[in-house]
Structures are given as structure tokens and as C-alpha cells.
Amino acid sequence: MSPLGLSSTEEAVYRYFLRNPGAAVRDAGTAAPMDGEGVHRAAARLRDQGLLHGSEARTWATDPGVVVARLAEEQLDAAYRTLRRLADPRPILRSLWRDVPGPSSAGGGGVDAGSAIAFDRLDDLGQVLARIDRAAFHADAEILAAVPNRALVPLGTAHTLSLGLRCLRRGVRVRTLVGSEAPAPRTGADDLRRLRSHGAEVRVAEGLSELVLVYDRRTALVPVDAHDIDRGVLWIEESGPVSSLVTLFERLWAAGTDLADPPAPEPDTDSPTGTQRTVLLLMCTATKDEAGARAAGMSLRTYRRHVSDLLALLGARSRAQAALLARERGWV
Incomplete structure (x- = not known):
């Protein structure tokens, strides 16, 4: 647990109480090679940090999940504060070099002080x-x-x-x-x-x-x-x-x-069917309904019904306007 800021003795004492909940502090001496006073000092530090609770006679270890998260947070906070203080160490270096006698005081004897x-x-x-x-x-x-x-x-x-x-x-x-x-x-x-x-x-x-x-x-x-x-x-x-x-x-x-995928687009209920797209294309290119119906392979009545449905779908008043609106929507 040294990366979390605990000494080997403190870790040994903490582990002892994990294994022996409710034990007395004096009994924790078996967990670390140090005298009773050292064990008591380690237990006191652990209690101050919230890693142990209870009394000298009966002591319990705090849950490891809580302990590790707390100590890690403290170490990270300390590390980040250090990074902020070291954001620009050059003024400190210049100050120190001024105390070095000889040519180096002017700039480190030609050596890049920040190298x-x-x-x-x-x-x-x-x-x-x-x-x-x-x-x-x-x-x-x-x-x-x-x-x-x-x-x-x-x-x-x-x-x-x-x-x-x-x-x-x-x-x-x-x-x-x-x-x-x-x-x-x-x-x-x-x-x-x-x-x-x-x-x-x-x-x-x-x-x-x-x-x-x-x-x-x-x-x-x-x-x-x-x-x-x-x-x-x-x-x-x-x-x-x-x-x-x-x-x-x-x-x-x-x-x-x-990372979630973007939501799928809602289906366009106003888009024409495959048959309507065929009729729409013929309506824009065929000169007469009869020719359009023959090319689509349907009766003239069915062809004109599709034309009427397309005009309503596009909100067009004429076939010419329907053709323009269909092109704007990318249907043809």
C-alpha cells in the first residue's frame, strides 16, 4: 500500500485488524517487527486517517473499498497540486544558479539549466x-x-x-x-x-x-x-x-x-413507396398518362390514382409543381 502513502508498518497493522476484527492494539505487535510503542504510534496514525476505529482494547479496520478510494484520492490531489507548483520551475533554477560561484552562476556554465x-x-x-x-x-x-x-x-x-x-x-x-x-x-x-x-x-x-x-x-x-x-x-x-x-x-x-451510437433517424412516413417512386419518375418524363401506365405495367386508372396520391403527398396543385417539389426532396 506504499503508493497510497502508508508505511510497511502501517500496512501490516491495518492488515492485522482486517484479519482480526475487534482485537486489541497491543496484540497487533505480532503483525510487524517493531516494539509495542511503534505499533501504538502506527495504530494512532491509522485511526487519525480513518483506517481504524474503535478503542485501544477493541479495534476494527475500515472497509478496504472505502480506504483505498480515500487514500487514492488524497494521493492524486497531492500529485496534482505538485504539478501545478512545478508548472514553471525555471525561476527556481535561475535563483539557485545565482548562488553557484564561478561562471555557472550566470547560466550554469553553458549548460542548459532546464535540460x-x-x-x-x-x-x-x-x-x-x-x-x-x-x-x-x-x-x-x-x-x-x-x-x-x-x-x-x-x-x-x-x-x-x-x-x-x-x-x-x-x-x-x-x-x-x-x-x-x-x-x-x-x-x-x-x-x-x-x-x-x-x-x-x-x-x-x-x-x-x-x-x-x-x-x-x-x-x-x-x-x-x-x-x-x-x-x-x-x-x-x-x-x-x-x-x-x-x-x-x-x-x-x-x-x-x-460511447453510445447516435439515435437512429425516425422513419420518414411521408416518403413514397417503391411503386410511387416509379410513377413519380414517369410522371416527370412521360408525355401522356397512357404511356406512363404502360411503362409502369399497370392500368390507366391505377396509374392516375397513384398520381393523385403523389400530388396529395407533396402538397402540390399540379404535376409540374409536384415534379419540382420531388426534386427538392431528392425523390427523383
């Missing part, structure tokens, strides 16, 4: 799209994309369709989450369905509010401002923050639902 930094801020949308293009080109295993609806338009070409199709053709797995809070632009929704038809997995997630892209679980992209992508994005190549973003994505993915 070892695994965070890169991109303020221009063109730079963002270029970086996405490069990351997608080099991806060889999996691309994860959490794309709120407002990001579909500026990033539609770069991710949701063209790059996604190219990656799928190379055998890269593509999983895309879209938000459900507002309707996606029609072109964005159509692109996502086309992406899915080529093998991508697309789901809709509740509460998805900001863009996250992860490539091969090694690099990631998040907006500097969760509410305004135009303020730039943060490109991350640090394993800890990227792992946290993957964990967040997987939680949202597990809770998401598959």
Missing part, C-alpha cells in the same frame, strides 16, 4: 500540437486520452482522428475518455465514432473536466490551468506524476460507459 528537468511548459497551441504529433509518432504500446468536450475542437485533428488512426494502424492501443457534462461538437463526436470503428476504445466519463494525454505510460500532458487550455500545457516526463495520472485515468475509465 535535466522533466517538466516542460508549452504556451503556444502550435507547440502543443507539434509535441502531441511527436509523442504519438514514437508511441509503440498505448495512448490514454481524457478529453473534455471543450478540448475536442482545438485538438480534434491532432488526436481524436488523424493521429489516432495512424497509431491504430501501427498496432498501438488507443483508449479515449470524453466528458458527459455537455454535448460534444458534432464533428468531434463523429471523429470519435470513426476512431472507434478502427479499433479504438472510447468511453464517456462523469466528472471529466480537464485534458490528460499519456503516451506509453512514460510521458503525459496536462493543462496549466484546468479551466483554460489556452494558457498552456505542462509536458511531464517524471515517472511519479505520470503514474499518478495513469491511476486517475484508470479510475475514470473503470467508471465510464461506452
